[in-house]
Amino acid sequence: MTLTITLEFSGGMELLFNNEKSKQVTLPETFTPGSATLKELLPWVRDNLLTERAELFMQGETVRPGILVLINDADWELEGELEYVIKDRDTIVFISTLHGG
Amino acid sequence: MTLTITLEFSGGMELLFNNEKSKQVTLPETFTPGSATLKELLPWVRDNLLTERAELFMQGETVRPGILVLINDADWELEGELEYVIKDRDTIVFISTLHGG
Amino acid sequence: DSGATTELTNAEIARFSRQLLMPEIGVQGQLKLRNISVLVVGCGGLGAPAIMYLAAAGIGRLGVVDYDVVEASNLQRQIIHDEPKVGMRKSESAKATVNRLSSFCDCTAYDMLLDSSNAMDLIKPWDIVVDATDNVATRYLLNDACVLLNKPLVSGSALRMDGQLTVYNYDGGPCYRCIFPKPPPAETESQYTSITFDFRICSTVPGIIGCLQALEVVKIAADIGAKFSQKLLIFDATFGSFRTIKLRGRSPACAVCGDEPTITELIDYVQFCGSGPSDKTPTQRI
Amino acid sequence: DSGATTELTNAEIARFSRQLLMPEIGVQGQLKLRNISVLVVGCGGLGAPAIMYLAAAGIGRLGVVDYDVVEASNLQRQIIHDEPKVGMRKSESAKATVNRLSSFCDCTAYDMLLDSSNAMDLIKPWDIVVDATDNVATRYLLNDACVLLNKPLVSGSALRMDGQLTVYNYDGGPCYRCIFPKPPPAETESQYTSITFDFRICSTVPGIIGCLQALEVVKIAADIGAKFSQKLLIFDATFGSFRTIKLRGRSPACAVCGDEPTITELIDYVQFCGSGPSDKTPTQRI
Ligand SMILES: [Zn+2]
Numbered sequence: 021m022t023l024t025i026t027l028e029f030s031g032g033m034e035l036l037f038n039n040e041k042s043k044q045v046t047l048p049e050t051f052t053p054g055s056a057t058l059k060e061l062l063p064w065v066r067d068n069l070l071t072e073r074a075e076l077f078m079q080g081e082t083v084r085p086g087i088l089v090l091i092n093d094a095d096w097e098l099e100g101e102l103e104y105v106i107k108d109r110d111t112i113v114f115i116s117t118l119h120g121g
Numbered sequence: 122m123t124l125t126i127t128l129e130f131s132g133g134m135e136l137l138f139n140n141e142k143s144k145q146v147t148l149p150e151t152f153t154p155g156s157a158t159l160k161e162l163l164p165w166v167r168d169n170l171l172t173e174r175a176e177l178f179m180q181g182e183t184v185r186p187g188i189l190v191l192i193n194d195a196d197w198e199l200e201g202e203l204e205y206v207i208k209d210r211d212t213i214v215f216i217s218t219l220h221g222g
Numbered sequence: 223d224s225g226a227t228t229e230l231t232n233a234e235i236a237r238f239s240r241q242l243l244m245p246e247i248g249v250q251g252q253l254k255l256r257n258i259s260v261l262v263v264g265c266g267g268l269g270a271p272a273i274m275y276l277a278a279a280g281i282g283r284l285g286v287v288d289y290d291v292v293e294a295s296n297l298q299r300q301i302i303h304d305e306p307k308v309g310m311r312k313s314e315s316a317k318a319t320v321n322r323l324s325s326f327c328d329c330t331a332y333d334m335l336l337d338s339s340n341a342m343d344l345i346k347p348w349d350i351v352v353d354a355t356d357n358v359a360t361r362y363l364l365n366d367a368c369v370l371l372n373k374p375l376v377s378g379s380a381l382r383m384d385g386q387l388t389v390y391n392y393d394g395g396p397c398y399r400c401i402f403p404k405p406p407p408a409e410t411e412s413q414y415t416s417i418t419f420d421f422r423i424c425s426t427v428p429g430i431i432g433c434l435q436a437l438e439v440v441k442i443a444a445d446i447g448a449k450f451s452q453k454l455l456i457f458d459a460t461f462g463s464f465r466t467i468k469l470r471g472r473s474p475a476c477a478v479c480g481d482e483p484t485i486t487e488l489i490d491y492v493q494f495c496g497s498g499p500s501d502k503t504p505t506q507r508i
Numbered sequence: 509d510s511g512a513t514t515e516l517t518n519a520e521i522a523r524f525s526r527q528l529l530m531p532e533i534g535v536q537g538q539l540k541l542r543n544i545s546v547l548v549v550g551c552g553g554l555g556a557p558a559i560m561y562l563a564a565a566g567i568g569r570l571g572v573v574d575y576d577v578v579e580a581s582n583l584q585r586q587i588i589h590d591e592p593k594v595g596m597r598k599s600e601s602a603k604a605t606v607n608r609l610s611s612f613c614d615c616t617a618y619d620m621l622l623d624s625s626n627a628m629d630l631i632k633p634w635d636i637v638v639d640a641t642d643n644v645a646t647r648y649l650l651n652d653a654c655v656l657l658n659k660p661l662v663s664g665s666a667l668r669m670d671g672q673l674t675v676y677n678y679d680g681g682p683c684y685r686c687i688f689p690k691p692p693p694a695e696t697e698s699q700y701t702s703i704t705f706d707f708r709i710c711s712t713v714p715g716i717i718g719c720l721q722a723l724e725v726v727k728i729a730a731d732i733g734a735k736f737s738q739k740l741l742i743f744d745a746t747f748g749s750f751r752t753i754k755l756r757g758r759s760p761a762c763a764v765c766g767d768e769p770t771i772t773e774l775i776d777y778v779q780f781c782g783s784g785p786s787d788k789t790p791t792q793r794i
């Protein structure tokens with residue numbers, strides 16, 4: 021049993037990820053369904069998908085300030101942030117807040 | 122077993138339906154799950170929900186020209202129009218095309 | 223077309239720098255905007271932002287069409303006009319604003335009421351047509367002319383708190399008649415109009431739809447690809463909700479774009495619809 | 509405020525007829541627009557359509573703030589300015605356009621760079637604030653000032669083909685700091701900016717977001733209710749997609765709007781963010 025999720029990158033984040041805005045990934049078996057959390061997912065995304073410098077995506081064990089994480093179209097803060105347990109078919113969005121105008 | 126569906130009215134159609142934009146309805150038992158179609162639904166909507174004159178909503182057995190019907194966010198023409206078999210939890214939208222600018 | 227420009231001038235590079243450095247557009251895309259021609263039919267609520275943003279973005283040639291005169295009650299939403307222009311022809315007013323906005327845009331004003339006698343000649347020289355009109359007869363007229371002349375038609379509409387956007391006759395998708403083969407029956411229209419307040423409109427709704435029309439034109443012109451062929455965007459300003467729905471494809475049975483079209487030249491659209499562009503809706507009923 | 513107007517004049521009825529007959533707005537709603545005051549900070553890509561549509565819609569008093577001068581490269585998207593205005597103060601240019609659009613709008617131009625020494629005095633007299641700025645330091649500054657003064661903040665942003673919209677400090681919802689307690693780290697910002705082309709922008713994207721900001725202001729002003737408190741609208745112009753996502757609520761731990769705020773007066777935002785409003789991004793790199 022593996023977890024297949026959709027990752028989306030928006031607001032400029034896609035430019036840190038090979039300019040891909042959406043990517044379906046099957047997580048490796050080290051991600052145990054029912055217990056694997058976003059805390060494990062972030063470094064995996066960083067190590068496997070990020071094409072730019074790590075500190076543009078993560079700071080410490082969480083995302084860099086200015087990046088908003090959405091779990092199935094809701095702010096991850098509503099879902100437990102790093103403690104959120106990944107479910108099969110979840111959509112996780114990393115979005116950079118824009119300052120321009 | 123009954124069918125519960127969501128009806129939505131948009132683009133001005135809501136003004137023919139008591140200004141309600143969205144309404145969840147449970148269809149009466151005469152609507153047999155698995156065989157009841159939009160051909161049966163239209164007159165039921167007309168007779169039970171419409172608050173203005175019938176010919177503003179229907180002409181013959183179908184909707185008045187200028188009204189677009191959507192079944193779960195797709196043009197009903199893609200779904201068989203009047204022959205579409207209603208499924209539980211469907212969302213059916215009646216939208217008036219706008220000419221203004 | 224007397225020869226497309228193949229290089230941007232320094233003045234154009236300075237003017238459009240923020241946009242032409244975008245990978246989606248680039249110098250080649252900006253040149254395409256420079257060399258394309260766009261006809262906007264209607265200088266009202268939708269046409270106002272559409273024309274202004276097309277001129278600003280660097281569309282090289284713009285045609286602006288209207289038969290009407292600027293009225294004070296237009297200014298609540300038609301931001302291309304202003305108080306000193308009340309009484310002026312709308313097309314001339316729109317052209318004056320374009321000229322002030324950008325010397326890179328060659329704008330022609332057409333003070334005329336489109337009908338089947340003049341639409342083909344007017345539309346023929348343009349690459350892309352924007353439907354920013356306000357009545358069903360002109361919408362069928364524009365649709366048929368664009369199909370017969372093979373032009374993409376970027377169509378917007380707005381009323382009350384509602385807006386709609388789609389692109390017809392583009393990328394193999396349907397035309398207006400594929401979706402709406404028959405016009406709304408004339409005998410019920412006046413009652414429908416009075417029930418649905420068909421003359422009322424929130425200021426900003428045509429602004430949003432008109433800007434989106436300009437965006438679709440820019441994407442077609444720069445070859446990025448319009449996304450609203452065979453799709454309809456439905457905007458509800460009360461809820462702030464946008465919904466995109468999938469439309470049927472081109473209909474082989476369509477009277478104008480189908481496999482055996484019965485409409486091979488323009489017809490009488492006022493008769494077809496039972497109402498015409500000059501049947502004005504009441505604007506002041508208080 | 510020297511006494512609110514309680515009746516519309518005949519001229520106002522004629523001017524706003526199409527809008528005030530809408531049940532959502534009505535005469536009472538139009539009077540509310542007439543009696544409200546709105547401060548738009550930034551007369552650039554977002555401010556341009558926001559200011560024009562607010563003036564057109566009948567907002568009685570508008571303040572427009574910018575410290576910058578109109579440049580030719582602005583005209584690709586900032587349709588409130590035009591070629592004859594290149595070199596003029598942006599706030600004065602915006603005010604001149606408002607004056608031409610509507611004699612019903614009393615517009616004041618503020619040619620100033622907002623900072624912690626002047627923001628409270630500037631913002632205090634206004635009912636609603638529009639964030640149409642272009643840098644993170646001013647966004648924190650406006651947020652904190654609006655929380656301290658209890659003003660709704662209608663926030664828009666646009667970059668490349670992306671746009672975002674939300675309303676802070678309104679209807680019990682969160683403020684900017686609730687969502688983003690810490691600014692992006694200064695040491696990685698310049699690299700992030702160069703990778704993400706943070707100075708590039710499509711013409712029509714700020715147009716769409718700015719119009720939506722004006723709509724949210726009108727809805728707050730007319731008491732219809734803004735729909736983007738605790739919600740974020742994300743617009744992707746490449747796909748033509750709009751997505752509305754649910755944000756966290758007000759944070760009891762927020763440094764400025766929380767239960768035990770540590771920020772009770774404005775701080776040094778340039779220091780806090782490691783960059784300021786005048787650190788301009790390069791606009792011409794060809
Ligand atoms: Zn067709």
Ligand SMILES: [Zn+2]
Pocket residue numbers: 682683684685686687758759762763764765766
């Ligand atoms: Zn807060």
